[in-house]
Amino acid sequence: MNRTLLQKVWDAHRVRHLPTGQTQMFIGLHLVHEVTSPQAFEMLRGRGWKVEFPERTFATVDHIVPTRDQTRPFADVLAEEMLSALERNAKEFGVPLWDLSSPRQGIVHVIAPELGLTQPGMTIACGDSHTSTHGAFGAVAFGIGTSQVRDVLASQCLAIDPLKVRRIDVTGSLGQGVYAKDVILEIIRRLGVKGGVGYAYEYGGEVLDGMTMDERMTVCNMSVEGGARVGYVNPDTTTFAYLDGLPFTPSGEAFETAKTWWGSMASDADANYDDRVQIDGTALAPVVTWGINPGQSVQVGETIPAPTDVEAKDRPAITEALEFMGLDSGAPIAGTKIDVAFIGSCTNSRLTDLREAAQVIAKKRVSPHVTGLVVPGSQAVRVAAEQEGLDEIFRDAGFEWRGAGCSMCLAMNPDKLEGRQVCASSSNRNFKGRQGSPTGRTLLMSPAMVAAAAIAGEVTDVRALVPVKEGA
Amino acid sequence: MGQGHAVPKIERITGTAVPMRGQDIDTDRIIPARFLRSVRFEGLEAHVFEDDRKALVEAGTLHIFDQAQYQDASILLTNENFGCGSSREHAPQALKRWGIEACVGESFSEIFLANSTALGLPCATATPEIIEGLMHSAEEQPCLPMVFDLHALSIQTGGQTVEVSMAPAPREALLSGTWDATGLLLSQFGEVRAIAKKLPYVTGF
Numbered sequence: 001m002n003r004t005l006l007q008k009v010w011d012a013h014r015v016r017h018l019p020t021g022q023t024q025m026f027i028g029l030h031l032v033h034e035v036t037s038p039q040a041f042e043m044l045r046g047r048g049w050k051v052e053f054p055e056r057t058f059a060t061v062d063h064i065v066p067t068r069d070q071t072r073p074f075a076d077v078l079a080e081e082m083l084s085a086l087e088r089n090a091k092e093f094g095v096p097l098w099d100l101s102s103p104r105q106g107i108v109h110v111i112a113p114e115l116g117l118t119q120p121g122m123t124i125a126c127g128d129s130h131t132s133t134h135g136a137f138g139a140v141a142f143g144i145g146t147s148q149v150r151d152v153l154a155s156q157c158l159a160i161d162p163l164k165v166r167r168i169d170v171t172g173s174l175g176q177g178v179y180a181k182d183v184i185l186e187i188i189r190r191l192g193v194k195g196g197v198g199y200a201y202e203y204g205g206e207v208l209d210g211m212t213m214d215e216r217m218t219v220c221n222m223s224v225e226g227g228a229r230v231g232y233v234n235p236d237t238t239t240f241a242y243l244d245g246l247p248f249t250p251s252g253e254a255f256e257t258a259k260t261w262w263g264s265m266a267s268d269a270d271a272n273y274d275d276r277v278q279i280d281g282t283a284l285a286p287v288v289t290w291g292i293n294p295g296q297s298v299q300v301g302e303t304i305p306a307p308t309d310v311e312a313k314d315r316p317a318i319t320e321a322l323e324f325m326g327l328d329s330g331a332p333i334a335g336t337k338i339d340v341a342f343i344g345s346c347t348n349s350r351l352t353d354l355r356e357a358a359q360v361i362a363k364k365r366v367s368p369h370v371t372g373l374v375v376p377g378s379q380a381v382r383v384a385a386e387q388e389g390l391d392e393i394f395r396d397a398g399f400e401w402r403g404a405g406c407s408m409c410l411a412m413n414p415d416k417l418e419g420r421q422v423c424a425s426s427s428n429r430n431f432k433g434r435q436g437s438p439t440g441r442t443l444l445m446s447p448a449m450v451a452a453a454a455i456a457g458e459v460t461d462v463r464a465l466v467p468v469k470e471g472a
Numbered sequence: 473m474g475q476g477h478a479v480p481k482i483e484r485i486t487g488t489a490v491p492m493r494g495q496d497i498d499t500d501r502i503i504p505a506r507f508l509r510s511v512r513f514e515g516l517e518a519h520v521f522e523d524d525r526k527a528l529v530e531a532g533t534l535h536i537f538d539q540a541q542y543q544d545a546s547i548l549l550t551n552e553n554f555g556c557g558s559s560r561e562h563a564p565q566a567l568k569r570w571g572i573e574a575c576v577g578e579s580f581s582e583i584f585l586a587n588s589t590a591l592g593l594p595c596a597t598a599t600p601e602i603i604e605g606l607m608h609s610a611e612e613q614p615c616l617p618m619v620f621d622l623h624a625l626s627i628q629t630g631g632q633t634v635e636v637s638m639a640p641a642p643r644e645a646l647l648s649g650t651w652d653a654t655g656l657l658l659s660q661f662g663e664v665r666a667i668a669k670k671l672p673y674v675t676g677f
Contacts, residue, residue, distance in 0.1 A: 020644040038511035078509040129559035145561030145587035155657035194553040254677040410505045431500040438523035
């Protein structure tokens with residue numbers, strides 16, 4: 001009684017109390033990709049260890065894969081070396097790998113949910129901070145570094161500290177043209193990029209209850225941008241309906257048993273929280289970042305802030321951001337000219353994201369000075385989108401339609417900004433240099449807002465371009 | 473399992489300090505993603521803060537990591553939320569390989585702190601006033617040695633002693649030489665198998 005989902009999952013996975021005071025926690029699902037794993041496998045090899053639970057470990061390639069020409073060997077020798085290393089490691093240690101030749105390949109945080117690997121009540125770890133995405137299913141999921149990847153490979157466990165839980169209720173309903181991305185950007189704007197340090201964020205309220213799993217994943221994905229290593233939504237009938245029939249979901253009678261256990265892991269109605277926050281979802285508007293961290297944002301109708309708007313100690317950060325971005329205090333964010341429009345990343349590259357963007361772009365043209373890029377999150381998303389004709393809509397509008405991967409979210413492949421280009425991006429980070437050019441600039445927004453900016457050639461309010469929601 | 477891998481105890485760091493001013497310095501800035509395109513950590517030290525360093529050179533000045541007086545520094549002083557963003561361990565790896573042996577700041581992102589601890593790189597926090605004092609000392613007297621004592625949770629410098637804090641678990645792991653956790657996690661593996669057998673999604677619903 002009175003327990004949160006975090007507490008229940010914690011209790012079910014606790015192996016023992018360690019002499020350091022930490023908890024030894026069993027990890028139910030370990031996801032592996034090519035960037036943060038090679039050194040971990042090498043350490044296992046050096047110490048003569050094996051992967052203890054290869055059946056709970058799955059690997060794919062996403063960060064370095066080219067999205068245009070995927071012929072092997074890659075033109076990029078470093079990328080080729082990384083992929084070869086993962087292939088060798090997966091084979092040697094008995095870990096299943098979905099590489100480019102598999103229809104299951106894609107961004108690790110897109111494929112695990114769509115295959116039914118991600119399930120409620122699990123602990124999930126991956127050498128990537130956006131592992132918080134999987135919290136959308138009511139899992140406790142978080143990012144780790146390479147030494148901890150080694151820990152999980154060798155022992156299926158981590159030594160971790162407890163977290164507090166902050167319940168965030170988003171009440172009411174979102175207006176037309178306002179999306180899950182705007183909800184999480186607004187949460188980060190209000191609570192700050194370090195507001196969640198030490199906390200898991202539990203998202204709920206009418207807006208979250210009404211969201212699809214894709215939308216919940218967008219929200220949970222960016223928890224880490226608010227400082228919270230873990231973010232989750234309690235599992236409900238939406239979760240169960242999504243999982244029904246997926247390749248790794250139990251079927252038949254076992255599915256009914258699973259639903260009972262999954263449901264039992266949700267926070268109790270009288271759960272105790274360390275903090276509570278309420279946000280009026282009905283009042284939300286599209287949000288756009290203007291600065292160099294995801295908390296530096298305004299609603300699309302607002303103006304860019306000035307250093308004097310904040311307390312003295314925070315002023316240098318605003319000044320630095322304005323200088324880097326080349327933006328002026330007091331100017332409206334709408335009308336900011338863009339050079340590149342990127343729709344993709346583990347935040348916003350799922351089928352519903354592509355549908356929302358396609359709805360805006362349909363029968364229109366990308367502005368002549370804008371390069372538009374759509375990178376589906378997985379090969380499965382790509383195929384599903386093509387079956388619906390979304391690729392045609394994007395191509396007809398002047399967008400490039402690419403293969404699946406992380407792409408220009410972090411530009412470890414050939415997709416990069418050049419010079420001081422400004423990118424309207426559906427990704428998750430607007431850090432200096434994030435999109436591959438040290439001086440490149442990123443404006444984070446929803447996929448529909450990216451589509452609107454691509455047409456206008458500048459930041460613009462998507463609400464003028466989308467039809468009123470049914471029943472609204 | 474796990475025997476024969478010597479893990480030193482980390483009890484005390486002595487050296488000069490490099491003051492890295494700024495809030496929310498993310499791991500993309502500490503080590504840009506293009507340098508993660510490798511199957512090794514070796515060589516990352518050459519690229520720590522690379523884009524920031526180049527930008528300052530172009531602006532006619534020098535990044536703190538390029539200034540001659542800090543080349544031998546071993547204690548990194550930071551402000552709030554240092555190491556936020558990407559979970560890349562490459563960030564503390566690059567700092568450690570550059571010569572940093574401890575970080576002392578107002579606060580750290582959780583993943584950066586966990587990654588640093590796993591490398592035997594202690595991260596301690598202190599009040600903004602104490603950090604400002606230490607940064608000021610390091611700016612005025614770059615050769616001034618500091619002694620960071622993990623037992624006493626203090627930094628001694630220039631005849632003064634200031635208090636720092638550490639979360640109990642990382643401190644204990646560093647002091648006891650158990651910060652390389654794998655051996656510890658494998659040491660009672662029967663208990664791990666027992667927990668796995670109780671989880672319905674492992675055994676089958």
